[in-house]
Amino acid sequence: MPEFKIQHVTRYTYDGAVRDSANQIILFPIVDIYQDVQKHDLHITGNPIVDTHVDYYGNEVGSFTYSVPHNQMIINSQLVVNTHHRPLPVDDIFPAQQWDNLAQLQYTVPYIDFLKHEYFDGLRELQVVVDAEKKEGDTPYQIALNFCQYVYKNFEYIKGVTTVESQLDEIWKLKAGVCQDFAHMLTEMLRLVNIPARYVSGYICPNQSGMRGEGATHAWAEAYIPNYGWLGLDPTNNCIANETHVRLAVGRNFLDCSPVKGVYKGSSGHHLQVAVSVGYQDHEPEPAIDQFVDRVTKPGPFAGNGNDASKNSYQRYMEMIQQQQQQQQ
């Protein structure tokens, strides 16, 4: 029964004072028989009241506002989490029966949402790969493992080549990315063969260092295996996500699980630091290292008085007109 001490710090530093910031955090670990939270301290600049609710996918979501002018905002989430090893699928049911089982789920809630694949330019090529990897007589479990390995072997783990907004097209062309892109690709492949697949955000907490995805929020996928349930698959490390993976949220894609996002009014110039560190048993977490900032949803400056650096005043004005022209019924 591993116990992890996780510290996740998000720090926004703005060029000038900003105000009226509205934020949403999905930083509350899922609680079930394989994972429980001993302690959760959440410190946010200004001590705002964090209102929580459970979203459509069952995730706990916090929201808070911070309206007074401020130059910096720090969200410091400190967790003590216990995880438990989950036995792997036995996989002793005839493949045909398992596929039949999945086919029956196709048009039911919640699976319908996790089966809708995205359209992208490389879909045809990916379909060829998927058909080749899917051997006659394989069970969904075997195929899920195959696909996980395929992503691990055929995509290079390179930080900084993709961003939080990268779509499948880009990842497919680059054949590279980070955990979020790997998870995205794997969910797409699983959905193409009718295995329901979810996107998972969380932390990876290996007992020895060297695993990819440390020092940041991690992402992987879950495949729905008949008679078992959701099986965690980490294509970044080619392993089954088990007691070393702490789950924060599940959803259709990254957007459903985005750990921290916010909108504020004021200058767009800002600096963002994100760090995740993990301590084991009695060891305190190492001091946090600043990396992976490109994997975080950038806070958006908002409304006419914001200065979106990528657009000049005229362009922002034209965009406002464009948005105002939404069709009334």
Next chain:
Amino acid sequence: MYKAAHFDGYHSIPGVWDEMYLQSSDIRAHYQKVIDYLSQESPDELGKKEELAQRLFMKQGITFTVYNSGEGIEKIFPFDIIPRIITGSEWDFVEKGIKQRLTALNLFLKDIYHNQFIIKDGIIPIDAIYSCPHFTREMYQVDVPYDIYVHIAGIDLIRDEEGTFYVLEDNLRTPSGVSYMLENREITKRLFPDLLPNCGVRSVTEYPNILYKNLQSLSPRRISNPTIVLLSPGIYNSAYFEHTTLARLMGVELVEGRDLVVNNQKVYMKTTTGLQQVDVIYRRVDDEYLDPLVFNPNSILGVAGIMGAYRKGNVAIVNAIGNGVADDKAIYIYVPDMIKYYLNEEPILKNVPTYRLNNPDEQKYVFDNINKMVVKKTNGSGGYGMLMGHAASQEEIDEYKLEILKQPRDFIAQPTISLSAAPCYIQGALRPRRIDLRPYALCGPDGIEIVPGGLTRVALKEGSLVVNSSQGGGSKDTWVLA
């Protein structure tokens, strides 16, 4: 029969229901008084009235905006001086039908965002709901005051060659046009002051009062004077005139997103004397732009965090968020089934037969008969992006088919219905033109109220079947007789 010259040459269109004439070219009884009056007027006099109407519209700035390549062009909404008349019994039927339909649609929205019984019982295929871009997962398990989702509905009705009313579409998100209903009546009062009481025309002026009463009743704070605002996208919106009119008639603040701020799950309006908590928002901003934190992050028009305040029940939003799943044109097909399912009643108002283009058989049928079809986008409005099969060139049809094949779920087709016609005063003479009818229903804690009237839109171009103002349509005052 009538001496006045403007009656000469009025020939009702063969095979089309004429609101004024019976087939034998006799006048329908409910038009008698108006016709008597008009036949005593000289064409000169009528011409003057038409001119006066135009001047009044211009002077009062009663306009709408046509969107064209990104630039808004503000235009006067063309107004025809001859009223469209509906008998008391016709109205009773329409009123009952809309009330029934709206009751079912509200129950549907509550159900779809909570237990989803209607999916579980197989009445509506799950795919139709979950593939709808307006099915808003953020609304799942969110409770709204009195379980009312559709506070304001504009239900578009048409009549076929038999005079039977059909629902063409439901508008349950931000239905517009009610200000034209009110203004058209005001203008008619000036043009024909005696005629309205003589004919026993029922009043529509109660509309803003009923809406205000309903908005007030939704206030989460039980205070005597809740703060109600009308949230507009801004001056470039096609319906901005309407936003200002309704705010003025109700005596509520007209605001834009930048005037509001959310703090601790409550919405505040910035005033010269500081922040003032807002209780009820009548918004004319689409869901997508309402909250940049939860929906479109690029929205400049919304209020960040407003969804949180709404979820907590600290502010009421009218119409509710997520209503688009109920007025999607692919869901429209199932409204008669909803009525049977939730109310155990037979639908009073009929639907127009509708084909789904993501169904292979129906798609084939539509493509084979495209000359007799109208193809529409499932989430479109305003007559934009529509194909009128009978009037389109082969090239246009081929192009449109390609569009359909890309995203068949986004399209439906309906047989071209021959809309009914009513007399219009065009260049000194009465001429039949095609019309529809959009009554406005208001749903509050006390039930559904529909002011007797609505917006009659007219396809002013000869032979045209498209009444949308954005496509060159105009409007008429709509009289419901006592």
